[in-house]
Amino acid sequence: MTNKEFEEKMFKQMYNVDRYDDTDYKDKPDVFITKKSGVSFGVEMTGCYHSETSARLMVDDEFGLNLINGKEKIPKDDLKLVEIKDIDPSPLLVELGISKMIYFKSPDKNQFVKELIERIGDKNKKYKKYDDGLKYTNLTVFTDSIIERGITDDIFSRIFLNDELSKLIINSPYREINLMANFPSRGFVPLKTSLMVYESDIFFEALNKVDSIKINEHKDELFQTLVGYLMSIGFKDVSLCKYNNEYNIMYGDWMIAFTEARTEVREQSDFLKPNIILNENIDKVWENDEFFLKKEAVKKSYAFENKVLLPLKFI
Numbered sequence: 001m002t003n004k005e006f007e008e009k010m011f012k013q014m015y016n017v018d019r020y021d022d023t024d025y026k027d028k029p030d031v032f033i034t035k036k037s038g039v040s041f042g043v044e045m046t047g048c049y050h051s052e053t054s055a056r057l058m059v060d061d062e063f064g065l066n067l068i069n070g071k072e073k074i075p076k077d078d079l080k081l082v083e084i085k086d087i088d089p090s091p092l093l094v095e096l097g098i099s100k101m102i103y104f105k106s107p108d109k110n111q112f113v114k115e116l117i118e119r120i121g122d123k124n125k126k127y128k129k130y131d132d133g134l135k136y137t138n139l140t141v142f143t144d145s146i147i148e149r150g151i152t153d154d155i156f157s158r159i160f161l162n163d164e165l166s167k168l169i170i171n172s173p174y175r176e177i178n179l180m181a182n183f184p185s186r187g188f189v190p191l192k193t194s195l196m197v198y199e200s201d202i203f204f205e206a207l208n209k210v211d212s213i214k215i216n217e218h219k220d221e222l223f224q225t226l227v228g229y230l231m232s233i234g235f236k237d238v239s240l241c242k243y244n245n246e247y248n249i250m251y252g253d254w255m256i257a258f259t260e261a262r263t264e265v266r267e268q269s270d271f272l273k274p275n276i277i278l279n280e281n282i283d284k285v286w287e288n289d290e291f292f293l294k295k296e297a298v299k300k301s302y303a304f305e306n307k308v309l310l311p312l313k314f315i
Contacts, residue, residue, distance in 0.1 A: 006059045007031075007045045010142050014180060014188060015043070028130050029137050042130060042137035044174070046123055047144075048115050050104065051078045054144040057102075068100045081105045116141065117165050120177060127173040136252075139172070140188075142180040169195055170234040175252045190265070193254045196235055197263055200249065200256065203229050203286075206295035213285050223247045223258075224279050229286045239274035250274055 004025065011031055017023050022034040029042035049055040052075040056063045066072035067084060074082050083103045123139055130137055169177055169191050180188040203226055207213065223240055227249065230238050241248045241255070249256040255268045285291050 003059060004030075010045060010140070010180065011043060014140060014178065028126075029134075032131070032134070039135050040133065041175075042134045043140060044123060044130070044137055045140045045142065046119050048112070048119050048141050049144050051075075051081045053078045053082045053102075054104065058142075058144050064102060065098075067102060068098060113162050113165055116179075117162075117168060120165075120168050120172060123174070124168070124172050136175040137173075138176045138178060139174040140178045140180055166195055167234070175237075190254065192235075193251060193256070193265060196230060196238070196249065196251060197256055197265060199230060199233065199235075200226060200258075201263060202295055202298050205298045206291055207285065209294045209298070210285075210288065210291050212290055213283075213288055219247060220276055221279070221282060223249075224276065225282050225285060227278055228282050228284065232284070232286055240276040240278070241274050242276055 007030055008025055011025075015033070019036070020033050021036050021038075022032075024032040026032055029044035031043040031045070032040060033043065034040045047055060047058070049058070053067075063072060067074065074084070081104060083105075084100050085103055086099060087101045119141055120139070127137070172192065174192075176193060177191045178188045179191055220242070227238050227240050230249070235251070237251065239250045241250055247258050249258075250268060253268055254265055257264045257266055286295075
């Protein structure tokens with residue numbers, strides 16, 4: 001399987017191509033898509049791997065067997081990370097002629113974050129080279145199973161509490177950055193939208209702890225203040241909609257619904273349009289020193305996954 005064939009396979013796992021008028025696999029970005037509405041957007045794809053060995057295993061179907069059979073060697077830089085060991089094979093493995101397995105050293109979680117910073121930073125720099133006829137471009141970062149197993153337990157805290165990476169995500173020219181992996185109950189994480197949810201919940205929790213800040217009880221103004229805060233930290237194209245007495249932050253393909261039970265991320269409905277105009281004269285509570293201190297304190301004890309329902313898939 002070539003790299004392009006692998007990227008096409010990963011793309012089809014994430015996007016339902018039947019929903020679009022046209023899908024074209026090119027370069028800069030990797031995929032050009034035309035919606036039924038006539039709007040064209042792009043998808044750029046890149047990998048974030050534990051090692052060169054795991055990267056080749058993702059793409060090359062025969063590489064693993066060739067390693068076990070001695071036809072290929074472990075790359076020099078991976079000798080401390082990868083090992084081939086003899087095993088007591090099951091009847092099925094005996095039938096397949098396999099008596100060895102490939103073992104990987106557990107990945108360094110902080111190293112994974114550094115790798116994400118490098119990958120996203122590099123792709124951000126290349127964004128200007130993409131076709132300017134596209135309305136927007138999304139970035140997909142896929143990982144290997146070794147990294148997935150190592151980061152699933154606390155991925156959100158490790159990514160979102162890293163200031164360098166969170167700022168890189170927020171200020172990225174890509175409309176969305178999707179981390180594609182086999183996380184429990186979902187195949188990917190929309191990092192920019194998830195970070196927006198995280199910042200929204202931090203905002204509300206911090207606001208509730210500041211006695212000196214008096215916010216108008218009218219919810220329209222409260223949520224306008226939230227949008228103003230999100231824009232102040234770098235988010236762009238954020239809008240606000242009120243529907244069925246429910247307030248929704250709208251961004252890209254998603255809307256963040258603030259229900260009484262929890263915060264939910266849902267696919268944005270075509271008929272739902274922004275209907276609350278941001279008031280430029282809203283109180284800038286985020287410039288209050290007490291709010292800043294409370295916000296930093298809230299971040300240290302925040303449990304993201306218990307409070308947010310993320311989408312199960314991207315369609």
